[in-house]
Amino acid sequence: MKLKEVTEGKVRIFVPDPKEYMIEGKFDPSWAPVFYNPKMTFNRDLSVIVVSLLKPKIILDALSATGIRGIRYYVESWKSEQLILNDKNSTATSLIQINVKNNGIENAKIYNKDANVLLYEIKSEYIDIDPFGSPVPFILSSINATIRNGIVAFTATDLSPLEGSSRTSCRRKYDAINYKLSSSKELGLRILIGKIIREAAMLEKTVYPLFSFYADYYYRLFVRVESGARKADENINKNLKYFGECPRCGFQTFVDENCKIKCPICGENFIIIGPLYIGPLHNMEFLKRMIDIYNNFNYLSSFNRIQKLLNVIEKEAKYKSVFYNISKLASKLKVSAIPPIDSILECLGDASKSHFAPTGIRTDKGYEEIIRCVKNLR
Ligand SMILES: C[S@@+](CC[C@H](N)C(=O)[O-])C[C@H]1O[C@@H](n2cnc3c(N)ncnc32)[C@H](O)[C@@H]1O
Ligand SMILES: [Zn+2]
Incomplete structure (x- = not known):
């Protein structure tokens, strides 16, 4: 295999030379004998910051x-x-x-196993699950393999089922009913967390999101694992619900059951999806610590992007409601000229942008107030 040396962050690693694996002038990382995707640098950069705060004794990639x-x-x-x-x-x-040696790491243990075999043989305080597509095949084993209230980090690139485009695949993999809705960018992440909570519960464990985000074509989620049947029950009872959106007026809300529910605004039947997680997407204390220290990582190539993302997440994290997608809402309401997002935010007062969508706003204010701001400011 012909190799090429690349620099990412503070390390230099050998990767398969893309030139050798091009097909008709194009290259996809999955065509090379070993996978390396420079587009995932942002994912890795943020993970480096997270791990620097966690300081786990054992790391399992x-x-x-x-x-x-x-x-x-x-x-x-x-x-x-x-x-x-x-x-x-x-x-x-x-x-x-080769890469471990070239970076001067003496004590790494390297295994050539199916991850699901290894995860039942060893335990770790921090486990990274960064698969092709869905992390589902590794949820149970990774949660089981954590020790001392450990952390599991999941990447999910299978946005099509999670965001409701491939509904049967979502049912199959995530055991959730799904439709493409106005805020599916966020709801997909909530369906993934809901699935992890249900898998963890089988082991009398539960998980709480520490930090999570959507970027490019994937979700990245860090969860803290805690043990106890009672905690698992409490998390399920409190945070595992459904979500309804009115196809006519765009009103949206979390709901308790997956049954026929009429929109309280216009009387149309809701579209219901779930089960999904309705709790916070971040641990506020951890988020604050990330914001406090990310400046130490100003050497990262994606530093400006990290700064932007953390600034938006810091503001939106305080709201409990799912973001409203203003462009989708406006089209349902037949409002053709949407006011700029900043004017809507100003009109609402207590509201923020959302990193999930450029036309997303997050607020805990009511639907009527949002509509007033979307309509009045034309
Ligand atoms: C998306 S790549 C990982 C990328 C890497 N984490 C990074 O940041 O560059 C997924 C990797 O998982 C490996 N893989 C797929 N299924 C596996 C399994 N069941 N057990 C262990 N490795 C597996 C593949 O060989 C591939 O190298
Ligand atoms: Zn309605």
Whole structure:
């Protein structure tokens, strides 16, 4: 395999030379013998910041590919006592050996196993699940493998089922009814968290989101795992519900049941999706700590983007409601000229933008007030 050396963050790693694997002048990272996607640098950059705060004794990068993620955690975040890197592809693990050595890491353990086998053999305080597509096949095993209120980080790139475009796939993988709705960008993440809560509950464990976001074509979610049947029950009872959107007037709300419910504004039947998680998408204290320290990472190539994302998330995190997609709402209400988002925010007073969509606004104010601002400011 012909290799190319690349720099990402503070590490230099060897990856398959894209030139060797081009088809008709194009290259997709999945065509190379070992996967490396520079478009995921933003995901890894933010994860480096998260891990630097967590300082776990053991880090397990269960689906490592080139090893870039685990290696970056060790070099840039924190020198954990144990760094474990795994991939079921033996070409990948040979490359991980080279990359670990070149970055001066002496004590890494490298495994060439199916992640679901390894996760039932060893335990870890921080587990990274960064698969192709859906993380579902690894939820139960990774939650089971955590120790000491550990953390699992999930990437999900299968937005089509999560955002309601592939409804049967969502039913199959996430055991949730889904439709494409105005705020599906956020609801997809909530369906994923809902699934993780239900899987964890089977082990008498539960999870709470520490930090999460949507970017480009994926969700990234860090959850803290806690043990106890009672905690699992409480989280399910409090935070596992459904979501309804009125197809006629755009009113949206969380609802308790998946049954026929009429819109309280216009009487039309709601479209209901779920089950999904209705609680906070971040731990506020952890988010504050991220905001306090991210400046230490100003060497990162995506630093400006990180700053922008954290600034928006800091503001939107205080609202409990799902964001309203103003352009979708306006089209339902047949409002052709939508006021600028900033004017709507000013009109509402207590509201923020949402990182999920450029036309999203987040507020805990009522539907009527939102409508007034969308209509009056034309
Ligand atoms: C998206 S890539 C990981 C990318 C890497 N984490 C990064 O940040 O660059 C997914 C990797 O998972 C590996 N993989 C897929 N299924 C697996 C399984 N069941 N057990 C272990 N590795 C697996 C693939 O060989 C591939 O290298
Ligand atoms: Zn309605």
